[in-house]
Structures are given as structure tokens and as C-alpha cells.
Amino acid sequence: MAALQTTPWRLISGILAVTCLVLMATLGILLKNSFHKQSIQQTSSPGGTTEAQEGSDCCSCQEKWIGYQCNCYFISNEMKTWAESRDFCASQNSSLLHLQNKDELSFMNRIKFFFWIGLSYSEERGTWLWGDGSLPSPDLFSLSQTKNTQNCIMYKTSRNILDEPCERKNRYICKKQLI
Template sequence: MAAFQTTPWRLISGILAVTCLVLMAALGILLKNLFAEQSFQPTSSPGGTTEPQEGSGSCSCEGKWIGYRCNCYLISNEKKTWKESRDFCASQNSSLLQLQNKDELSFTNHITFLFWIGLSYSEEHGAWLWEDGSPLSPHLVSSSKNINTQNCIMYSTSANIHGEGCGKTSRSICKKQLI
């Protein structure tokens, strides 16, 4: 009689175990797809452009570019070296991100990864310069004095810059100014 009573419980526990495994697999697939896609999915209009986001005025961006305050940003999912990232942005008629102010990237606050930006050290000028040759404003980021000048610069949304070997691969953000 005891063997008869344990059989339904074994069946129930087996069903629950299989259900748990299926749910865990589904969760894994959902999380993988979530992190594999870009953090932002622009809303395409019928004309193939991206609708401007809040604060962007009447500016719009094409394709996978994100419009924000009359600038277009492309967040790369591919990991590349700093030079490869710079070349990729140039091929898109843009440049690696150059920050103008602290809240410029407020729409990326939930991004947790580091990404390459267009900042490098100029031995000639003895300063950190953006790709266009303008100097880094000290109020934009935490101190850059402790960063090895041989490194390239990565940025995190906590407004911190980090020096990394230029051969390391990482994501990047390209920027186009529309006005």
C-alpha cells in the first residue's frame, strides 16, 4: 500500500521538475535575446527614418540610429578595437561619441556596458583631445589625470571614463550632429 501512495507523488514531482526546466530554458532564451539586441529599438516611420525622441525638436534619424536632441546615435552591438570602432563610425559618416554636456546621453542611463568614445591623448598638446581636436572639458567626466596616456578611452553611463588598451574589443557609440 505504501508503494501505491508514493507513485502519484513521484509523477507530480516529475511533472513539476520538467515544468521548471522548461521555464528556466525559456527565461534563458528571453534573456539571451534581450541582451543580444541593441538596447534601444528606434521607431521607424513609413519613410524609413526614425522618429525624433523627446527633446529632439524636428530632427530625425535613419535606420537603427537613435534621435536625441538633434543628434543621431548608433550603439554598436559588435565588439571592436578602438581604431576599428573609429573607422566603423567614419564609414557611417559619423565619429566616435564626443560628449558636449553631462546629460547628453541621459537616454542611455540603463546601459551597463562600457563603450569606446572619440577621446585620445595627444603627446603634442599634452592633453586629452576629442577627434575634432577640441580639449576634454574637466567638468564632463571624473578625473582623467590617473589614466595611462597610452590607453584609449571607454565611457560608462555613470559619467566615468576608463583607460583601456586600444587593442581591447568593446562596443562603441557613433554620433552624427544634424545641425
């Protein structure tokens, strides 16, 4: 009789053990995904600093891209001409950086380099335009600093811009909008 009473308890303890293993596996998967998301948001920038990216919880960016405010950014360490940079960005389903506002790249505030961005001069319209044909906001930076409209625009996070010959090789920033 004692053997019959222990059989249901063995069955119950076996079911509990399997349930425990399933819960532990689920927890492991959730933790792995959580740490993977944090590694995307804490990225080493070309300037050598590692900073947490605020406001990037609405997007998931591919490896080597930084998520920030529902956009993904690729900040290059390699040097390319403006056209090569534009073509690389296009091959990644993105474009050279198109700044929306002054604080868009605040997470990059310590970077010391200039980067190609997506501004080019339109002879037809007689003004600087973003890759999508829109005008840059006048409060972003002063384009009156640019002397040669045959050049391309480089940007530094302190809102400094330079016009440089487009054939010169520089770093670049690609931007992929997720929403």
C-alpha cells in the first residue's frame, strides 16, 4: 500500500521538475535577449567612449549600428569619398545623415571628428538640400559658412560644419529611420 501512495507523489514531483526546467529555460532566453538589447544600446563610438543610448527602446538595430530615438545610426571609422559614403549607406537601406533637429546626435557629443552628411548643393534650385530634396532647417547650423558650392558638407557634433572637396576621404554617418 505504501508503494501505491508514493507513485502519485513521484508523478507530481516529476511534473514540477519539468515545469521548473521550462521556466528556467524561458528566463534564460529572456535574460539573453535583454542583455543583447543593452549591448546594442551601449556602443563604442569612434571617439572611444561608451555611452548608453537613451530613447532607443522603440527600435532594434543591426550589429554595429546605434539605436537612438527610433533611428539607427552607423558611425564609420573608415574613410570614403562623399559619393562612396552615400553609396555605402544606400547599400544598407539607409542614407547619409539627414539631421532633423539640434539634439538629434546629442549621444555623440564627445566625438572629435567631422563626418560626411547628406547635404549637397542643388545648382537647379540654388541652395543646399538633403538627399530627399528638403531644405535644412536654418536653426541647425549656418550654411553661410560654406564657401564653395562644389564641395560637400561635413558635420561635427558641436554643430560645426565644413565644406570639403567631395573627393576627399572622410568618415561618414548613415541613418536609417525605423518609423
